[in-house]
Amino acid sequence: MWIGESFIRGEVKIPMRSNKLSALIIFFLVFVGPGFSFGAVAGPELSPEKGGKIDLGITTEGQLKTSSFTVTNSGDARLTIEHYMTGCSCLEITSGASGSLSPGESGKYKFVFDTTGLGGKESKKEVIIFSNAPNSPHRITISTRVKPKASYQTSPEEIIDGFSLLVDVRSHEEFTRGHILGATNVPEEDFSDWVKTLPEGVIVYVYSQEGKISDRLIEEIDSELPVKLKSLVGGYLQWKIAHEGYLEESGE
Numbered sequence: 492m493w494i495g496e497s498f499i500r501g502e503v504k505i506p507m508r509s510n511k512l513s514a515l516i517i518f519f520l521v522f523v524g525p526g527f528s529f530g531a532v533a534g535p536e537l538s539p540e541k542g543g544k545i546d547l548g549i550t551t552e553g554q555l556k557t558s559s560f561t562v563t564n565s566g567d568a569r570l571t572i573e574h575y576m577t578g579c580s581c582l583e584i585t586s587g588a589s590g591s592l593s594p595g596e597s598g599k600y601k602f603v604f605d606t607t608g609l610g611g612k613e614s615k616k617e618v619i620i621f622s623n624a625p626n627s628p629h630r631i632t633i634s635t636r637v638k639p640k641a642s643y644q645t646s647p648e649e650i651i652d653g654f655s656l657l658v659d660v661r662s663h664e665e666f667t668r669g670h671i672l673g674a675t676n677v678p679e680e681d682f683s684d685w686v687k688t689l690p691e692g693v694i695v696y697v698y699s700q701e702g703k704i705s706d707r708l709i710e711e712i713d714s715e716l717p718v719k720l721k722s723l724v725g726g727y728l729q730w731k732i733a734h735e736g737y738l739e740e741s742g743e
Contacts, residue, residue: 552610
């Protein structure tokens with residue numbers, strides 16, 4: 492309602508001036524003002540998968556559990572992921588989203604959770620992601636219930652500590668007729684190149700028919716390699732005499 496040169500709304504009295512600006516202000520106050528609110532300022536928003544709580548379920552002590560999670564830019568401006576870190580050396584990010592994400596775009600993080608030494612515990616570790624989002628940093632909780640290792644179970648690390656190979660350098664025909672249980676056949680002419688492909692620290696027990704050829708091979712190449720080479724004294728023939736039950740023979 493117009494009253495002279497003033498407009499009264501409740502207890503607020505707004506002086507009127509006969510110009511377009513005043514009319515526009517009054518229009519907003521009367522018709523738009525009651526339901527008007529300025530929209531939120533545009534900005535990025537990082538939304539982690541499952542609310543940032545990743546449950547790996549039940550694992551076994553010593554298991555390297557691999558998994559992943561995603562984060563999405565649920566805002567309306569570009570999200571820049573600056574860096575990330577983990578709260579424990581047992582949790583390693585193997586590949587992760589980097590750079591920036593457009594609105595609606597998602598990025599994946601892959602990780603490995605090492606449960607060594609965590610048997611009998613419910614373990615929770617964090618990945619912390621820093622970004623240009625207003626509420627940065629974000630914390631992703633990764634949890635698992637770790638079963639104690641059974642007496643008959645072993646970890647890869649325990650095997651690696653004493654990892655060894657038994658290698659027969661005789662011909663394929665001789666190996667087929669009979670060899671030591673569990674041996675691998677790498678003929679003499681192939682042995683030098685093959686052994687160079689092995690990782691550092693492996694112990695290789697080598698045998699030939701009588702031990703002479705295996706001795707020579709090791710003497711020629713042992714100093715060049717990071718692996719440990721040992722020749723079986725007396726070779727296959729001596730083993731056959733001393734440990735007949737530990738043979739695989741064709742019966743020919």
